[in-house]
Amino acid sequence: MSDFVQAALALAPEDPAACLRELGKNGRKIWQGQTMPNRKTENWKYTSLRVLEEGDYLRRSEGGAVTDVQAIERLIASDSLTATPIVFINGQYSEALSAQSMPAGVSCVQFSHADSAQQTVIGAALGRIADAARHPFVALNDSTCEDGLLIDVAPDTRLKNSLQICNIVLPQAQSYTVQQRVLLNIGSGADASVIERYVSNTSKQNCFINSVTEVALADNARLSHYYLDMAGEDALHIGGVYVDLGRDATYNGFQLGHGGNLQRLDLQVNHNVSGSHCELNGIYLPNKAQLVDFHTCVEHRAPHCTTNEVYRGIVGDAAKAVFNGRIHIHPDAQKTVADLSNKNLLTSYNAEVDTKPELEIYADDVKCSHGATVAQLDEKSLYYLRSRGIDHDAAVMMLSYGFISEVLDSITDAGLRGLLQPLLSQAISEEFHLQVATS
Amino acid sequence: MLSIKDLHATVDGKEILKGLSLEIGSGEVHAIMGPNGSGKSTLGHVLAGRDGYEATGGSVTFKGQDLLSLAAEERAREGVFLAFQYPVEVPGVSNMEFMKASVDAVRAHRGEEPIDSMSFMKTARAKTKLVDLDEQFLKRGVNEGFSGGEKKRNELLQMMMLEPSLCILDETDSGLDIDALKVVADGVNGLRDAERSFIMVTHYQRLLDFIKPDFVHVLSDGKIIKSGDHSLALELEDKGYGWLLPEAPAA
Numbered sequence: 001m002s003d004f005v006q007a008a009l010a011l012a013p014e015d016p017a018a019c020l021r022e023l024g025k026n027g028r029k030i031w032q033g034q035t036m037p038n039r040k041t042e043n044w045k046y047t048s049l050r051v052l053e054e055g056d057y058l059r060r061s062e063g064g065a066v067t068d069v070q071a072i073e074r075l076i077a078s079d080s081l082t083a084t085p086i087v088f089i090n091g092q093y094s095e096a097l098s099a100q101s102m103p104a105g106v107s108c109v110q111f112s113h114a115d116s117a118q119q120t121v122i123g124a125a126l127g128r129i130a131d132a133a134r135h136p137f138v139a140l141n142d143s144t145c146e147d148g149l150l151i152d153v154a155p156d157t158r159l160k161n162s163l164q165i166c167n168i169v170l171p172q173a174q175s176y177t178v179q180q181r182v183l184l185n186i187g188s189g190a191d192a193s194v195i196e197r198y199v200s201n202t203s204k205q206n207c208f209i210n211s212v213t214e215v216a217l218a219d220n221a222r223l224s225h226y227y228l229d230m231a232g233e234d235a236l237h238i239g240g241v242y243v244d245l246g247r248d249a250t251y252n253g254f255q256l257g258h259g260g261n262l263q264r265l266d267l268q269v270n271h272n273v274s275g276s277h278c279e280l281n282g283i284y285l286p287n288k289a290q291l292v293d294f295h296t297c298v299e300h301r302a303p304h305c306t307t308n309e310v311y312r313g314i315v316g317d318a319a320k321a322v323f324n325g326r327i328h329i330h331p332d333a334q335k336t337v338a339d340l341s342n343k344n345l346l347t348s349y350n351a352e353v354d355t356k357p358e359l360e361i362y363a364d365d366v367k368c369s370h371g372a373t374v375a376q377l378d379e380k381s382l383y384y385l386r387s388r389g390i391d392h393d394a395a396v397m398m399l400s401y402g403f404i405s406e407v408l409d410s411i412t413d414a415g416l417r418g419l420l421q422p423l424l425s426q427a428i429s430e431e432f433h434l435q436v437a438t439s
Numbered sequence: 440m441l442s443i444k445d446l447h448a449t450v451d452g453k454e455i456l457k458g459l460s461l462e463i464g465s466g467e468v469h470a471i472m473g474p475n476g477s478g479k480s481t482l483g484h485v486l487a488g489r490d491g492y493e494a495t496g497g498s499v500t501f502k503g504q505d506l507l508s509l510a511a512e513e514r515a516r517e518g519v520f521l522a523f524q525y526p527v528e529v530p531g532v533s534n535m536e537f538m539k540a541s542v543d544a545v546r547a548h549r550g551e552e553p554i555d556s557m558s559f560m561k562t563a564r565a566k567t568k569l570v571d572l573d574e575q576f577l578k579r580g581v582n583e584g585f586s587g588g589e590k591k592r593n594e595l596l597q598m599m600m601l602e603p604s605l606c607i608l609d610e611t612d613s614g615l616d617i618d619a620l621k622v623v624a625d626g627v628n629g630l631r632d633a634e635r636s637f638i639m640v641t642h643y644q645r646l647l648d649f650i651k652p653d654f655v656h657v658l659s660d661g662k663i664i665k666s667g668d669h670s671l672a673l674e675l676e677d678k679g680y681g682w683l684l685p686e687a688p689a690a
Contacts, residue, residue, distance in 0.1 A: 301634040377488065385537070387487050388597060389515035389544035398540065402531025402580070 004036055004053045011060060011144035017111050017132035019123035024289040027142025030132045037136055046322045046354040047293045051262050057208035059176045060146075063092040066170075067301030069129055072097065075199050076166045080418030082165035083195055086149065090169055090207070091119050091178035093149070097311055105190070109148070111148045111181070122150050125183050129181055129214040130242040135266060135394030137238045141212040148181030151194070153399035155187035157217070162193035162224075167209070168200065169231050182211070184225075188218040188246070193413055197276060198239075205235035206245065213241045217249035219273070224412055226250040229263055230423070233290060236262040243269045245276035245305075254278045254411055256420070257294060264293040271298070271305035271333070280309040281410040285427045287347075293322035300333035300363075307338040312404045316347040326358040333363045340370040346402055347431045372401055384386065393434045400426035400428045440465045440502060440636050441486075441605055446488065447496035448485045449660075455481040457661035458497070463605075466633040470647055470672060471640045473658035474680050479640045480524055483609040483660070486638075487521035488514050501605065515541075516548035520603035521595035524610040524640075529581035537581045538563065538600050545601055567601045569629070571622045588619040595626045606630070607638045612646040626648030644676040657683055 009028060016024055036053065037044035066072050066089060076085050076097060085098035085110060093110055102108050109118055126148075132139035151163065167180060184190075186192055198209060209231060217223055231237055237260060243251055257263050263286075269278045284292040298307045307327060315321045325340045344353040357370035377399055385395035404424065411417045441463040448456040455478045463469055473479055482494045488511035499506040506514060520623065529537065543553040567574055570592040584591050591611050598606055608627070612620055627637065627650050639652065647655070647669065655671040656663045657680065665671065665683055 154515055378527075381527050381529050382487050383511060384523065384529070385541075386511040387489075387521055387523075388537070388541035388550070388601065389512050390537075390540050391512045391544065392510075394540065394544075395512075396530050399529065402529060406530035410518070 003032070004058075005031060007058050008028050008140055009143060011179070013144070015144065015147040017114070017119065019111055019114065019119040019126065021122060021364070023126045023142045026127070027132055027139050027145075031136070031143045034136060034139070034331065043295060043324070046320070047262070047264055047291065049262070052208060055175060055208070055236070057175050057177050057236065059174055061092065061176045061178055061207070062091040062172055066094070071201060072168060075168055075201060076164070078419045081164070081415040082284070083413070083415065084163040086163060086165045088165070088167045088180065090172065090176070091167075091180060103159055103161070105154040106163065107152045109150045111150065113254075113373070114150070122183065125150070125185070125214065125216070126181070128199040129216065129244050129270070130240060133254075135240055137210055138212055138240055141210050143180060143380040144179055145181050146378075147220065148178060148183065150183045150185070152185045153187055153190045153192045156189040157187065157192070158190070158383060159192045162195050162226075162366060162416065163360070164195040164197060167196070167198045167211075169198065169207045169209065169235055170201060171204055171206050178207050178209045180209065180211035182213040184213065184215040184223070186215070186217045186221040186223050189220045189434040190218075191222040194415070195222040195226045195228065195416060197228045198235075198237060198333075200230075200232040200235060203233040205232045205233070207235050209235060209237040209238070209239065211239040213239075215241065215243040215251070217243070217245050217251060219246040220248045221246060222250045224254070225414070226254045226411065226416060227265070229260070229265065230256065230258040231260060231283055233260050233288070235260055238262070238264045240266040241268070243278070245269065245271055245273070245278065246276035247273040250277045252410065252412070253281065255282035255294065257282070257284035257286070257292035259284070259288075259290035259292055262291055265295070267296045268296070271296045271300045271302055271307070271308070274302045274304040275425050276302075277306045278308075279410060280307070281407045282311040283404050283407050283424075284311075284313040284315075285424070285431060286321055287316035287431050288319060289317070291317045295324045297326040300327070300329040300336045300338065303332060303334045303336070305333065305336055306331060308359050308411075309340040310407055311342045312401065312407050313342075313344045313354055314347065314400060314431050315344060315351040318348070318350040320352040320354070323353070323355040325356070325360065327361070327368065329359075329361045329366055329368070331362045334365045336363060336368070338366070338368045342372040343403070344374045345400065346374060347377070360396060396432050396434060397425065397428060400432070401425065442500040443497070445497035446485070446494060446499060448481060448492060448494045450481060450492055454495070455661055457483065459658070461656065461663060463636050463638065465629070465636060467654065468589045468631065468637040468639065468650065468652045469654045469656060470652040471638060471656050471658055472642070472644075472672065472675060477658045478661045480609055483607045483638075483640060485523050486514075486607060487495065487511060487519060512544065514547050515601075515603075518604035518609070520598050520601055520605065521607045522598060522609060522611050523593075524613065525580045526590040526594055528583050530583045532581050533578055534581050535560075535563065535577045538597060540601055542596065556625055566596055569599065570596045570626055572596065582689050587614045588616065591615060592619065592622060595623055599626065599630065604634060605638070607640070609640045610642060611639070612641055612643060617681055620646065621649060644672045659684055
């Protein structure tokens with residue numbers, strides 16, 4: 001166990017940028033002082049890290065040499081998606097594939113290229129929201145972080161198109177680790193949309209991705225944040241998104257877990273000042289022997305904040321999905337309105353879902369609800385559709401798509417929706433082993 | 440059009456239909472009445488092809504074909520339509536999307552191209568008006584959050600869109616107020632023609648005041664025990680079922 005802890009430190013950079021030194025030092029202290037999470041660790045009870053520990057991933061990426069540029073470009077953009085690309089190949093920023101300039105009001109800086117003023121800003125922001133003491137893989141990311149990205153959206157900027165941080169992973173001769181670190185600062189009154197996507201050209205991947213994103217929304221700022229994990233079946237990904245909301249800020253989060261050998265995403269949202277709102281939506285679709293684990297945690301520390309959380313999962317074959325939705329309402333968070341719903345559809349007798357809505361309430365004037373269901377496709381609904389002439393497979397598609405459509409409707413970037421629809425149809429037909437043509 | 444001969448059927452292994460025979464000609468309207476548990480709804484589901492509703496004996500011939508050998512969706516495409524007693528809510532699938540898929544499936548079966556969206560919408564809007572539903576219902580999830588009456592009218596709407604040749608109405612009148620009942624009756628009467636037949640399963644003779652049946656049958660314990668014309672319904676209204684039932688004690 002501790003072998004992995006020690007060995008992972010070899011990934012630490014020898015000469016990190018100034019802004020990363022303090023973070024690395026603290027991170028290593030925490031990382032070394034712990035054992036790897038295991039079945040007795042409550043937050044990791046259902047998710048085994050064996051595949052990571054037994055794999056040979058602790059090796060730095062060789063970076064991003066691209067042979068087939070056109071194929072890569074097709075991964076980044078589609079006919080529908082018009083987002084401004086910021087591209088990383090195997091963890092390394094690709095200037096050639098990224099947009100040559102950012103929209104007005106947006107600055108995008110790599111940690112390694114930041115000037116001294118920016119270094120100070122980055123240094124102060126790193127680790128402020130993502131708590132390494134609570135999240136072991138944040139500690140690992142802190143310990144070994146070599147570079148990263150700061151995106152700053154100026155106050156009152158209104159972005160027309162989404163920004164897309166496109167993390168592409170490609171197989172290398174030897175398996176390797178990608179560390180990604182992103183800081184998103186959304187200025188007061190700004191309205192932005194950011195897509196963070198992990199994607200690959202083939203399911204045959206041999207990387208371990210450890211990513212941390214820290215998001216700070218200033219007062220009255222709005223952010224739609226789409227986090228899509230589609231790195232391929234063989235990639236391992238442990239990721240975290242940590243969000244601080246200013247007064248009256250709105251965070252619309254969407255997460256997709258397409259399924260992989262190990263896919264774990266932690267999402268934490270902090271309502272620190274009154275009047276903020278968050279919508280958290282997510283879909284997971286593991287099949288075969290895949291695993292998706294979503295852990296969400298919303299901290300209501302101030303009054304008059306609202307949370308609406310809707311997650312839907314379709315789980316097939318011998319796959320496993322873990323959902324833990326924690327909403328913690330502190331004594332001062334009066335007038336909180338929080339709702340949490342998690343519904344799961346199993347397509348096989350061997351599929352497994354471990355779902356746990358977790359409401360902890362210390363204020364007395366709040367309105368909260370939670371619910372979780374695990375079920376199979378409703379035979380009566382299938383019969384109803386078939387009795388109208390729709391064949392079995394098309395009816396299955398229709399019902400399953402209907403099952404997740406409420407969550408899909410939360411995506412306001414029409415281009416992104418257009419990109420996802422065929423992928424989701426494909427994923428659903430695989431879940432049910434359907435032969436239908438998907439369009 | 441439909442010939443049912445000595446039909447036996449089980450649900451979850453329990454025999455519900457015990458030798459039911461019924462002949463329905465083109466353009467005829469048949470009402471099936473009977474006490475609770477007599478097998479009225481089972482008949483509808485056996486004809487529509489619900490899984491678990493198994494015919495164990497007898498035959499059903501629909502337009503010359505062995506109906507029982509067809510899957511539920513094939514029966515629908517051949518022109519069998521069951522208006523459900525309890526229509527199913529299908530969240531996330533819009534009524535419009537559902538009906539278009541359904542109309543296109545029936546068209547494909549006839550070798551026709553899918554209907555273009557514009558004409559579909561135009562027809563759907565017009566029919567929506569006929570069943571007294573707001574156009575908004577086309578955009579909503581199928582039956583999602585509909586009231587009982589709205590669900591029944593939505594069944595009628597689907598029936599109008601699909602133009603089936605055999606319409607089975609399973610207690611479509613149950614729970615409707617008089618205005619809604621009139622809407623349903625007008626809808627059904629509007630669909631009556633020489634090529635289309637109806638089986639109306641009902642508890643209440645009230646429906647038959649608005650849709651005049653050619654034949655009335657009484658179903659009891661899985662068999663038709665009496666058939667007649669409209670006057671039988673009036674007699675039932677007057678006397679109840681007791682006088683027909685074999686185990687009824689002598690008055």
